[in-house]
Amino acid sequence: MTGESEDRFWFYVLDPGLLVQGSNLLAVEVHQNAADSPDLSFDLALSDIPPPELLRGPYLQLGTDQSVRIRWRTFSSSDSAVLYGPAPGNLNQLVSVPGHTTEHEVELTGLQPDTVYYYAIGSTSGGILSGNDLQHFFRTHPPAGENRPFRAWILGDSGTANTDARAVRDAYQTYTGSAHTDLWLMLGDNAYENGEDVEFQAAVFETYPEMLRKSVLWPTRGNDENSEAVYYGIFSMPTQGQAGGLASGSEAYYSFDFANVHFVCLDSDTSSRLPGGPMLTWLENDLASTMQPWIVAFWHHPPYSKGGHDSDVDADSGGRLRDMRQYALPILEAYGVDLVLTGHSHSYERSFLIDGHYGYSTSFNPLTMLIDGGDGNPNGDGAYQKEIGPHAGTVYCVAGSSGSISSSGSLDHPVMYTSLRSLGSLVLEVDDLRMEVKFLDHQGQVQDSFTLWTGDTPLVFSTTGLFAGFMTSLIVNGADPGNAVYFLYSLTGSGPTQTQFGVMDLTMPITQLGPVTADGQGKAILSTSIPASAAGRSVYLQAFELQGVGVGRFSNPLTEWVH
Ligand SMILES: [Fe+2]
Known part of the structure; x- marks a missing residue:
C-alpha cells in the first residue's frame, strides 16, 4: 500500500457471541503485500459502537429486459424483501425471499422492458431499510436489437478507494448530470490490493453508492481480485444467457445484450x-449466434499497451497480454468486434481503427493493418466508417486510469492514436448507427473522443468559390471509390425536380458536367472555368453519385454567388 491507503482503517465486525465474560484475547495477523516492501505499520482500536444495519448496497446486478437482481448486506440476519412500483410512495409490488441471511439477493421478474421502476429494500418483519425515494430506481433493458440511445460508464483499475478514484467519479457525475447511466462496466482491479471483501467495501460500495443503486454494474476480474470466493460472492453474472447471448456456463466470462449492442466479458x-x-x-459460438450490429468486448489485460505493462514482453503478467492478443483477437475480429475495452496499465491508450495485428508492435504494418489512420473525430478527420461484418476494423482502448496513474511506460505503441498519462474514465454512447467514446479526465475535460459509424458516408459537395473569368474546383467527398460522380447546376433556382433517383434540389433547365470517377479515397474533383459574363448572379449546384444501374444518390445542395 502506498499514499493515503497507508492510513486507512479497515473495519471488521466482531460477532459479540465470540466474546466471553472477563478478559478476551484478540489475535491479529499482519502481512506484507510484497517481500521487498520496506515498511509495515499496524494500529488497532476496538469499539462497541454498533455498525449501521445496512452495511452494503443496495446494488443492481444482472439486468435484462424483464428482470433485475437487487442485492444488499445487513448487520443482522433477516429475510429479504423488495417493494417496487411506478413511483416512490406507490411501490405496489412485493417480492420476498424466505430464509434468514445477511447477504440479500432478490430477483424481480416479469418486468416491462425499457421501463423505470422505483424500489425499496428491507425485510417482511423489519420493514423498509432503504429506498422508496427518487434515488432508488432502475430502468430495465430495452429489448435486444432495439435502437434505443443509451449511455454506459466504464471504469478501469478504479479500486484504489482514494482521492484519485473519487475525483474520476465526481467528474463523471458532473458530466452526466441528470442523464441516466444505463449500465456501467468495471474492467478489473476493482478493489486493491487483493480484492478482499473489506477492500471491495471501500473501493466499490463506499465509493459509488449512488451509481450502484440505479445502474447495473457488469464487472470483469483483474489480477488483483485474488479471492475467487469474494469476487464471485459479490457479483451475479449470467451463466445461462439470461441477458442475451449464449450460455457460458461460467461467471468468469459471459455476454449480454443492451439495445443494439452485444457486450462480451472475457476473463483474461x-x-x-x-x-x-x-x-x-x-x-466463437457466442459471436456466431449474435444478430446485434454492434459488438463491444471487455476484459482486464490489454492486447496492446506501452504503459505500466508492456504487451511486447511475453513474460508481462504471465503472458496474459500476449495470449489475449494472439488467441482472442483473431476470433473477435473475424466476427466484427467494434470496440475492445481493457485496463491493467494505469494510463489511457486508444488505437486507430485497425485489424489483423496479432504480433509484437514491431510487426504492425500500417499498409495492411490500418483501416483508418485518422483521429475518428467527426470534427477532425471524420468518424471511423465501419462496415458490418468480419475484419472491418476495431478500436482498442486501455482505460486503466480510473483509480491511479502510472509513471512507467513509454506510451508509444504504434497502434495507438493517443496515449495519455491522465486519470479518467470512459463514456460510451450508442445511438443507432453511431457509437461514440469519450475519455473524460478527473477534471471533467474530454481529452479524447472518437466515433464509429456504420451508416453510409454522406456525399459532401463543396467548391473553391466561383469567380467570373477564373477556374473553380467542384469537389465531392464520400463517394464509393470507382463510382461515377456528376456535377449538376441550374441558373434558375433550387428545385425541387423529381427524377428517377429521387428529388433533386435544382430547377430546370439543368446542366450536367462530368462524370468524374471517384478515387481510392472516395473523392472526385472537376475543374471548370466560370465565364466572365456570369459575374453577379447565383448558381445552384448539386452533385450526384451513380451507385449502380438505376441507383444513385444526391449530395448536399449548394447556392454560390459568382464574384
Ligand atoms: Fe491489473
Missing part, C-alpha cells in the same frame, strides 16, 4: 486463454 486472468479451451470455444 484465470480462465484458459488457449484456442480450443472452454472460454474461446464459447466466445
